[in-house]
Every structure is written in structure tokens, then in C-alpha cells.
Amino acid sequence: MDNAAEVQEREDSIKGVGCSRKRKEDARFVQGTGRYTDDLKLPGMLFADMVRSPYAHARIKSINKEKALALPGVHAVLTADDLKPLNLHWMPTLAGDVQAVLADEKVHFQYQEVAVVIADDRYIAADAIELVEVEYEELDVLVDPHRSMDDDAPILREDLVGKMDGAHSKRVHDNHIFNWQAGEKEATDRVFEQAEITVKQEMYYPRVHPCPMETCGCVASFDKINEHLTVHLTSQAPHVVRTVVSMLSGIPESKIRIVSPDIGGGFGNKVGIYPGYVVSIVASIVLGVPVKWVEDRMENISTTAFARDYHMTGELAADSEGRIKALRVNVLADHGAFDACADPSKFPAGLMHICTGSYDIPVAHLNVDGVYTNKAPGGVAYRCSFRVTEAVYVIERTIDVLAQKLGIDKAEIRRRNFVKAEQFPYQTCLGWELDSGDYHTALEKVLDAVDYEALRKEQQEKRAQGELMGIGLCTFTEIVGAGPSRNCDILGVGMFDSAEIRVHPTGSVMARMGTITQGQGHQTTYAQIIATELGISSDEISIEEGDTDTAPYGLGTYGSRSTPVGGAATAVAARKIRAKAQKIAAHLLEVSENDLEWEVDRFKVKGVPGQEKTMKEVAWAAYNNVPEGMEPGLEAVDYYDPPNFTYPFGIYLCVVDIDKATGETSVRRFYALDDCGTRINPMIIEGQIHGGLTEGFAVAMGQEMPFDEQGNLLGNTLMDYFVPTFVETPHWETDYTVTPSPHHPLGAKGVAESPHVGSIPCFTSAVVDAFAHLDVTHMNMPHSAYRVWQKVHELGLDQHA
Amino acid sequence: MIPAEFEYHKATSIQDAINQLGAHEDSKLLAGGHSLLPMMKLRFAEPPTLIDINGIEELRGIRLEGDTICIGAMTTENELIESEILQQHCPLLVEAARLVADPQVRNRGTIGGDVVHGDPGNDHPAVMLALDATLVLQGPGGERQQPANGFFLGTYWNDLQEHEILVELRVPVIRQGVGHGYSKLKRKTGDYAVAGSPVVVELDGDVCRDIRIALTNVAPMAIRAEAAENVLRGKVIDDALIEQAAAEVIAACDPAEDLRGDIQYKSHMAAEMARRSIRAALQQARG
Numbered sequence A: 001m002d003n004a005a006e007v008q009e010r011e012d013s014i015k016g017v018g019c020s021r022k023r024k025e026d027a028r029f030v031q032g033t034g035r036y037t038d039d040l041k042l043p044g045m046l047f048a049d050m051v052r053s054p055y056a057h058a059r060i061k062s063i064n065k066e067k068a069l070a071l072p073g074v075h076a077v078l079t080a081d082d083l084k085p086l087n088l089h090w091m092p093t094l095a096g097d098v099q100a101v102l103a104d105e106k107v108h109f110q111y112q113e114v115a116v117v118i119a120d121d122r123y124i125a126a127d128a129i130e131l132v133e134v135e136y137e138e139l140d141v142l143v144d145p146h147r148s149m150d151d152d153a154p155i156l157r158e159d160l161v162g163k164m165d166g167a168h169s170k171r172v173h174d175n176h177i178f179n180w181q182a183g184e185k186e187a188t189d190r191v192f193e194q195a196e197i198t199v200k201q202e203m204y205y206p207r208v209h210p211c212p213m214e215t216c217g218c219v220a221s222f223d224k225i226n227e228h229l230t231v232h233l234t235s236q237a238p239h240v241v242r243t244v245v246s247m248l249s250g251i252p253e254s255k256i257r258i259v260s261p262d263i264g265g266g267f268g269n270k271v272g273i274y275p276g277y278v279v280s281i282v283a284s285i286v287l288g289v290p291v292k293w294v295e296d297r298m299e300n301i302s303t304t305a306f307a308r309d310y311h312m313t314g315e316l317a318a319d320s321e322g323r324i325k326a327l328r329v330n331v332l333a334d335h336g337a338f339d340a341c342a343d344p345s346k347f348p349a350g351l352m353h354i355c356t357g358s359y360d361i362p363v364a365h366l367n368v369d370g371v372y373t374n375k376a377p378g379g380v381a382y383r384c385s386f387r388v389t390e391a392v393y394v395i396e397r398t399i400d401v402l403a404q405k406l407g408i409d410k411a412e413i414r415r416r417n418f419v420k421a422e423q424f425p426y427q428t429c430l431g432w433e434l435d436s437g438d439y440h441t442a443l444e445k446v447l448d449a450v451d452y453e454a455l456r457k458e459q460q461e462k463r464a465q466g467e468l469m470g471i472g473l474c475t476f477t478e479i480v481g482a483g484p485s486r487n488c489d490i491l492g493v494g495m496f497d498s499a500e501i502r503v504h505p506t507g508s509v510m511a512r513m514g515t516i517t518q519g520q521g522h523q524t525t526y527a528q529i530i531a532t533e534l535g536i537s538s539d540e541i542s543i544e545e546g547d548t549d550t551a552p553y554g555l556g557t558y559g560s561r562s563t564p565v566g567g568a569a570t571a572v573a574a575r576k577i578r579a580k581a582q583k584i585a586a587h588l589l590e591v592s593e594n595d596l597e598w599e600v601d602r603f604k605v606k607g608v609p610g611q612e613k614t615m616k617e618v619a620w621a622a623y624n625n626v627p628e629g630m631e632p633g634l635e636a637v638d639y640y641d642p643p644n645f646t647y648p649f650g651i652y653l654c655v656v657d658i659d660k661a662t663g664e665t666s667v668r669r670f671y672a673l674d675d676c677g678t679r680i681n682p683m684i685i686e687g688q689i690h691g692g693l694t695e696g697f698a699v700a701m702g703q704e705m706p707f708d709e710q711g712n713l714l715g716n717t718l719m720d721y722f723v724p725t726f727v728e729t730p731h732w733e734t735d736y737t738v739t740p741s742p743h744h745p746l747g748a749k750g751v752a753e754s755p756h757v758g759s760i761p762c763f764t765s766a767v768v769d770a771f772a773h774l775d776v777t778h779m780n781m782p783h784s785a786y787r788v789w790q791k792v793h794e795l796g797l798d799q800h801a
Numbered sequence B: 001m002i003p004a005e006f007e008y009h010k011a012t013s014i015q016d017a018i019n020q021l022g023a024h025e026d027s028k029l030l031a032g033g034h035s036l037l038p039m040m041k042l043r044f045a046e047p048p049t050l051i052d053i054n055g056i057e058e059l060r061g062i063r064l065e066g067d068t069i070c071i072g073a074m075t076t077e078n079e080l081i082e083s084e085i086l087q088q089h090c091p092l093l094v095e096a097a098r099l100v101a102d103p104q105v106r107n108r109g110t111i112g113g114d115v116v117h118g119d120p121g122n123d124h125p126a127v128m129l130a131l132d133a134t135l136v137l138q139g140p141g142g143e144r145q146q147p148a149n150g151f152f153l154g155t156y157w158n159d160l161q162e163h164e165i166l167v168e169l170r171v172p173v174i175r176q177g178v179g180h181g182y183s184k185l186k187r188k189t190g191d192y193a194v195a196g197s198p199v200v201v202e203l204d205g206d207v208c209r210d211i212r213i214a215l216t217n218v219a220p221m222a223i224r225a226e227a228a229e230n231v232l233r234g235k236v237i238d239d240a241l242i243e244q245a246a247a248e249v250i251a252a253c254d255p256a257e258d259l260r261g262d263i264q265y266k267s268h269m270a271a272e273m274a275r276r277s278i279r280a281a282l283q284q285a286r287g
């Protein structure tokens, strides 16, 4: 074997970055041996179940626990009055507001937690909640956020009356939460006044729910003797939970252990702290036994964090050639009854100011008002970095409208406005520095792959025959990897992340991170990063996350931040180890450190064939033969504070055919090109993209949380709430380009959310395009058969001969 | 998601089941459980006693008796789909069963439970109307036969008498010159119909001798669109007549508005499903 082949063979055997290694997690999942929170059974464990409000807005006149307490097997019934002495009837939210743990005198949304029953088993608990008698006095309900700031609107938050200094701004009405702006208002307005062409489009991004397969839950276990609290829970951010629990309970963090075991999907739903967790912890402390609380599906959809619910207006000013001169975006954000958005503290509208998209826009202004309504709190990122889905939706929709108004093809208008490859790093007018990108190349690749011209021609023919065919395009830029601690924190903790790597004497590795996998495959991909950095096969590298007693402190996994932040920490920690290993290798080979070069899995003395030490040999020496003055062992920790976000991008194209008789949309083709920089595991990327596209399809085509005028949530079961199966899911075609991030140690950008963020406006673009020749500029989601048919019918396209 | 407390009894024969229904006040029969148990889990229904009829062999199976197919009430949807007798002699039932719910539900859900449950979204009642089926019912007073047409009275309301059990369903075999069609619009796999329409047509040469157009989930119970049938009966059916019939279908609908759609949408979808089924049935009848 020649030398190059031998090196290649060693390279392959390591299964490092770039290898489509099979997922390490799957063996246990496909054999049914995953271990989820609800699988945990502790001796003497009791069960909590919630009494919930049937009304969206009502005063609680009385609560009678007697009958419930009389049921054999019931240990306690707790209400806000019981939590008051502990000062736990309200708790802080991540957004600077407070939220009732159990309804205090008033309920603010349907299904709100009013009392909790603790019983021997979940069956008794379910019977007991029916026996708790609550007397309500119904109040006027506020459902429409457009009415929130009316003079005669019912005031929801009596606890905030007169407190006009909000967490983020002055409040101008008792139902107002904040006003938040980015960019230059006057300069933007001026451009609009003088522009040759302006367009304005209103759009509603419906309230949706991430609906993970596993609902939220916890098992709280307080050890009275050692005063030690252990909580297993479905959390995407276990370390943050530990800090919050300590702050609320007064128990030192060193005596609190939070464990996130296997998680059946999070998608943002499992970032926040829910009343169920708090009452389980309180009950365990009071009763001295473990207490389990697990939501059912309806509770999950109805009460734990929703996403979106943005009423947006996008406006573009341009010249007659379609070159954008300014962007103006106005948002009315429905936050429900408590502001429990999970965003970095400084950004009440998340990273919405990425809304200039992939375009070179000279000036822009974004204005967001958050308001209260009688709906459940939340406002999390559902498979997207903070509010990026909304931002991408508004710019991609509005640029389509501009193209339509000017009669310019939607691919062409994007070509004219893209930030050019040579402009990177590019400063957006709303304050971000796009790290790298090559949008033009990616767009042409997609247009060629699908033969865009032929599709447009076919569409012409179809239109002539009265058929409805649509072509959607979305050319998005994401912002992920929150984030640099200069602008990102959660409750004051900077949004770094961490890795701790230990190389054992025999050269195997144990590594722990502050993030937590929920389907992303960290056990597989983090090992690949270490494998490449240290030259140790990823099969010998174990990854552990989610136990705050063992893992280093990190902010968790959401917003596609694990690879950009946790992955960077992993690479940097591994590099610290390699730097130490190089010193040990030099000592063993009796040369200077600088005489060594690295090759796959070993240090070689430059120019002296055969003089080399493998990482395994060095690992052994690290425990018995280190240079004088060096401490033994081979491990490192890194807390990585990213210098910037990363900006993955993609070009998506979708072709739909619409059945005029029923309104059903069939997705004939969906082509997704993603650029996430360096690709760590192409198979996992492919899987993440398939999952994200499928969730995007769900949101665009069917998911919504409708309310009636009384604030009743309609459709909180899987009969109504759309979770597609293989039958509905279109066929996905994927493609990629690679534009590494210049500031990330590996050049990687994060990918799992791009397909969600990018596909949703692409579906809307396609459905609207089917009607574009009839002067339709926008249709609100979801594009269910029912809604699409209404448009067909309104336009008289369903007339039969 | 957890039902209230209930007692469970297993019936060993039809007579035993009838006796137990009499012995336990407000008791309910448990067939496939895919309508009853969800209602109990949501505590919309809290029957104190369940009488499980899954062990009764006489209630299962499909047999051919001359020109009639006899289907045991406890025959599951998947058994309908797999039945060679039905595939050959009653394609409508096979097609309809395929569109009921999802594979898990079809493994346990029974045709009998579907026919008597009373949810307007159930598919089989309209299919029974279109097929002009006969229900065989047995109660404390003995057995009686009741045409499907006339059995369905409203939502969760039919002609089943106290302590009576549906034992068997009898449908005619498809003959030369007869055609079946079934169309159902649903939002996704496992969903009930937005609207559905089974159609059976009998041709005499080119002339429509008889036609039955039934509708699912667009009224308080399964209904026949009789005015639409009258438009077509005795005629040579063409596109213009189908449009007239479709207009009568819309007029016959009385659906409840829900997330599947408003009254207008559901009525129009019923018409579209009827159109499609009429065309399919005609094609089959013409051979």
C-alpha cells in the first residue's frame, strides 16, 4: 500500500468530520430501550394532575377541595393560596414578566392551572380533579390582539395595572407588553416617500404548537435527609432549569440535580419552566416523596409553549428595476396572558431584525408591539432560532409581492437584490454581520436542477387550460448559534456553551457538553468532531449530556445553537488537548514541539520518516511520562463564547398543483438546497432537513390553534391538529453548497432549523403563485384544502359547465 | 385521558350479552372500542359497565347465502378489506373500509360498531343506505330484521331498541349492470370525512333504472340525497344531469360547521364526492 492510501485508510477508520456515520442513538431507540422521563419509576412515587380552567377569563370565587381530599389515595390538593406562603404562586418568566403557577384569584386563559392534586397513582389523580369544585365568575374575554389596546378592552393583568415601566419599554396600555424597534425610522420613511415603487402586504403567521411526540413532564424527588433535590425532566436547557429552581426555592445549586434523560422531541416546546414542574417540586419537598407530573396531549397543545402568532405588515420601497431601497416591517405580537417568550433577554422580538434576509437593503425599520390576550403564554422558537421564521416569512413574502407588482420573475428579482459573494462579511442595516454566503451560485444551481424555465412554460400552458399550478421560491438567510454574550443572555447568564473532554490512559474518550440532544444526534456528531481533532476513532468516544451533576454548565439546545456553540466548544477543548499532547509527543520523541507535524492520528517528526507517536501512545504517556513540570492527565474544558452568530442559508423551490374542486394542494416537487458551511455528518444533515421540511409542510399546510370568541381553543387533539404522516408528506429532494463560516473553528453553521424556516414561506409562495395571474398577492396559512377552496370559490374558478 | 371507573364483563354468547345488558343498568357493549373508549377517556361517556362482545364467535365472519352477503357485526375493517367474497361481490364495502381511519383503528374497529355508534362521521351508515342493506338485530324479544333505510334517526340516535344487539348486516351481491362508487374527502390519514358519498347505480342499457346516493358527515346522520336520485332515475345520465344532481346534493346537506369547514364548503364537497362516485359507479355498471 502506498503512503497516501495508508493515510486515507487511517482517516476513514477514525470516522471523523464529513463521515456519514450511523447514529449512535438509534440502537436504543429502535429497540425500544430509550429512557424517557415517564419511564422513570421511583419507590413511593406519587402523581400530580391539574385542575384546569374551562374559561378563558374568569374570577375564581371559591375552590372547595373537600370532596377531592376525601377520595382514598389523595394526598394533597394545592391552590395558589397554598403556594403563597412560599412565594411560589407566581414565578418569573424568561421574558421579564411573571406568570401564575396556579391561578391567583383570576384565570387568564382556558386550561390554565387552577389547582393540583397529588395522589397515589394517575388514575386516582384523574378522578380527584373532577371532585375539586371551583366556582367562577366569567369576565369579558379578549381574543383579538388588534383589540388589546382599545380603550374599552377588558384589562387582563390586574397585577400590572399602573406599572407602566415594562421589562423592555414603557407600556402605553394595561394590555401592552412592550414596543421594540430596530433600524432608522425617519430615514426609512423618507425613502418610502420618494420611492418609485412601494408595496405593502399584511400577513398573519398563525399561532402554532411544536407538538413534540413526547409531551412535557418531570419527576421531582426531594431527599429530606440530605436536603438534596433531583428532578428528571424533559428540558432542552437543564442547567438553566437548575439555576431557576435554585433562585425560586433557595436551595443551593450544588444540592440540585437536574437530569434531562432521552427526550422525544423538543422543537422549542421544552425550553421554558412550566407550572407542572414547580408544583411537582413543591409537592415533593412538602411530602418528602417523589412526585411525577406528565401532560397529556391536550394539555401539551393547550398550555405549554406555542410559537409565532405574529400579525405582520411588510413593505418594500424599490426602483422600477426592482432594486430594493428600503424595508419597513410592523408587527403586532400576540403573547397570550403572560409574556413567557423564550428569547435572549435583550430581544423581546427575538432576532426578528434579521428580516432584511439575503438582500442588500440600504435602510430598514422594524417595529414590534407585544400585547396580552386571553390565551396560553409561550412564544418560543418552533424549530427556528428566535423569531427567525417570522422574519424570513415577512421578507420572502414581501419580495414576492414586489416581483409581482413589477412583473419581474421572482428568481430574477432575487438575483438583483442578493448580497453578493464578495460583499461578505456583510453588515446589514439592522445591525447583523452576515459571516459568509454565496447566494447567486446556490440559486442558479437550484434553477438548473429543476429546469425553472420549463416549469414556467408548463405553468403558462396550465393557466391557459384553467388549471392551477404554482411555483414557490424561498431564498433565505438564517441567524443561528445564539450567541455572543455581548448581546445574548438568558436571565443574565451569557449564551456560551461548553465541552469537557477526558482522554483515558488507553486512548478512549469521555466527553460531556452543556447542550442536550433531542433527536439531533449529538452522541454521533460531537464524537466525530473530537475524532478529527484528536485522531481517535469516534467509536471509542462516548458523549454524555443532560445531567447537571456531571456535565459542564451550558445553555442547552434550541435555536440551532449546538453545532455553532457547543460544537465549537468541543473543537476548541479538543485542540487544547492536542496542544498538550504535542508537548508530550515532543518529550517522548526528544525533539522540539515545533519539529512535529500532525497527520490524522499521530505526531510525526518533520522529515524523519518513522519517527512518530500516535495519539494513543501519547494518551498512555500522559498518565506516566509527561515532561517535567507538566501536570499529568489529558483533559480539557472549554466555555465557548462565539464572536458572532452563524448565517446558514438555502434556496428552496416548490411546485404545487391545486385541485379546484376540493382545494387540495399536491406538492409535486420540493427541491431544497442548504448551505450550512462545513458538513459534519451528511446523513444526519439529510435527516434533519427531511424532518424540518416535514414540520414546515405541517405548519404551512395545516397547523393552527384557532380560538372562538369565548377564548375556547378549538382543535387541541391530534384529530384536528395537523401532524403529517408519510402518506401526506411530499418527496424531498436535497442538495447543498458549502460556504464555511469564517469564525467557527470548524466552519460549521448549524442546520436543523433551516428547512423549517425556509420551507414555510416557500409553500406559501407556491400556493399564492398558483393564483398570481388572478392578482392574488398573498394567502394566509394554513393552506388547508378548506381555505384554498374558499379562494377558488371566491374567484369563481370552481364553476362547473 | 383516563376514563372514570367502570366494571368489565365478558359476554360468552349473544344471549349472554343480551342478558347482561338487562342485568347492568346503563351498560354499554364494547366492540372494537375505537369510538367508545376515546369518549370514555375524555369523560364524555361514563358507562358504569362494559360488556365485551369480542369473544363471541357467532358475531364474526362473512358468508355468501345466494344473492346475499351476511357480515357478522364484529367483523373488523381489515377483515372487510381482506375478504375475497367482498372484493368480488361488494367492492363498495372494501373501498369504504380502506378509507376508514388508519391501520391501527381498522385492526380493531368493527363494522357493527361503526353502523350503530351514531357519529355522523362514521362511514358505514351511508354505505349501508347506498347498498340498501338489512340489519339483523337481536334483543330480549328475539330477532328482527330492519332495513338500513329508516334506521338512522339523528346524531347518536337510531332505531336500536333497549338491550338489543346488532348481530349481522346483509347486503346484496353486485350484479351485471350495477356499479358502485365511493369517494371521501379527508384532511389527512386517520381523519373522518369532510364529506363522503357512496353511490350504487343500476343501469338498464344506458338508462339509469335506479340509483342510491348517500352522504356521510354532512347532516346529523347519514342521509340519502333523494332529490338528486330523482334527477337521475329513469334517465340517460350525462354531465348536465350530474350537475343538476350535484345541486340537489348541496340542497340536501345540513352539516355542522367545524374545523373541517363551514356549511358551504362541506355541502360543496358532498356534491363533489357525489359527482365522483356517480361517475365511478356508472363506469363500473357499464362494465
Ligand SMILES: Cc1cc2nc3c(=O)[nH]c(=O)nc-3n(C[C@H](O)[C@H](O)[C@H](O)COP(=O)(O)OP(=O)(O)OC[C@H]3O[C@@H](n4cnc5c(N)ncnc54)[C@H](O)[C@@H]3O)c2cc1C
Residues within 6 Å of the ligand: B028, B029, B030, B031, B032, B033, B034, B035, B036, B037, B038, B073, B074, B099, B100, B101, B102, B105, B108, B109, B110, B111, B112, B113, B114, B116, B117, B121, B122, B123, B124, B164, B165, B166, B167, B190, B191, B192, B193
Ligand atoms: C383516530 C380515529 C379515526 C377514525 N376515523 C374513522 C373514519 O374515518 N370513519 C369511520 O367510520 N370511523 C372512524 N373511526 C371510528 C372507528 O371506525 C370505530 O371503530 C367505529 O366507529 C366503532 O366501532 P367499534 O367496533 O370500535 O365500536 P365501539 O367503539 O366498541 O362501540 C361503539 C358504540 O357502538 C356500540 N356497539 C358496538 N357494537 C355493537 C353491536 N354489535 N350491537 C349494538 N351496539 C354495539 C357500543 O356499545 C358503543 O356505544 C375512527 C376512530 C379513531 C380512533
